[in-house]
Amino acid sequence: MSVFTRTALAAALLAAAPMAFAATDTDTMTVSIEIENACTVDAQDMAFGAQSDLSAGLNSSADVTVDCTNQGAINVAFSAGSSGDFANRTMQGPSGATIDYQLYDAASGGQVLGDGTNSTATFSGTSTGTTVDTFTVYGIVPAQGAKPVGNYSDSITATLTY
Template identity: 35%
Template sequence: MIKEVSHPEKAAYPQVRSSRSLLTCFWLAGTVVFMISLQLFATCSVDTQSVNFGSYDSFTSQNLEGVGNISVTCSASTSYTIGLSQGNGSYAARLMTNGSSKLVYNLYTSLTQTAVWGDGTSGTALVEGSGTTMSYPVYGIIPAEQTPPVGVYSDAVTVTVTF
């Protein structure tokens, strides 16, 4: 049995009937609005160039300087901070090691060596940036007149970009 649904203007609208349907459907003209949305998350990547001091002369009265680089690439208009871990030692005196032997050094945000590059604690500085691709020099200093045994000294420092 087919039941018709009455509509005062049903003649003005197309009818759809189905022998399987118990209802007659009428299509009414109208507008349907639906929202389209997308959420984009900021992304950043980091590339580093190590600080290589070369050879250290324990008999010189001059500090040994080296420069490395941190490149940060982020989504457009992304603000971020760059922090460095202590590595071995502390922010006051980072340490490169060769077995149990140690060589004191530190990393700075500028050539003036006024701000130790760290995590923003213990008097250290973070570096702030924004934009797509930016490069930041890392200035390293080994204080003069240390007398470590001969060998290869190294340290591992973690770069953290917070955005």
Template identity: 35%
Template structure:
């Protein structure tokens, strides 16, 4: 009898399992969709500040203009610093070197554009945070042309070619 009861239980369980609808499970998970947009700015080109060939007299003032072209890929604020050059002792003492060790002092300013301009009206030369003005602006959707304004007052140098090299650095 016990065997028969056991067989009947097994048969009933098998029949009830077959007759019951299968239960579906449900699981959920989540995931993110993201993109990291990276800002990139570059100094595309530079135009020299060329005072040219001049017949000068002591005390004569000269001006010359150059430019930096900046391009950024997305809206971003940036700053541009200029170093002291190869022959000066600081951004407020930039010098072009020439024949016989002679030098000619000059100053560099930005134009009036930008969120922070380093113009000569303020009397602060374009340089760095410690000793001069840092030019600042924001991406405007197109390549930007930033004016470099050079000024000098002639001393009594020897005739010859004078030059210096400035390094511009952009930070964004």
């Protein structure tokens, strides 16, 4: 065998040697994204108007809207107001006078709206992310006796959890 042939053969064997001893390793990467929801709640004011007689009781309503950027569970709860008692909400007036009222989830006086405790209801559902969700709050002032003239009001906080 000539020197040239031996050299070519040795070069070929040396070139193939790294492939014979090559090793590999693998790992898996996770690709992810977290979609968050951004929501707002808007509770309209509820007005029973100017009244001169409460002997027959009064009804009113107001809408609460929830607007979210994505789909997800939503829940709207309502505070007890100045009375601190879901069962006995009152509007405060002149000289400590009060007018009883209640907030319900139905026009006929369904469940009392509250924070979900003590048999009170909340509005819950799933936001669509494409439309505004609207819930109607129904207010009832039951029949009551004469009250001092003046303005009466209460402040209810609507709390959206999403």
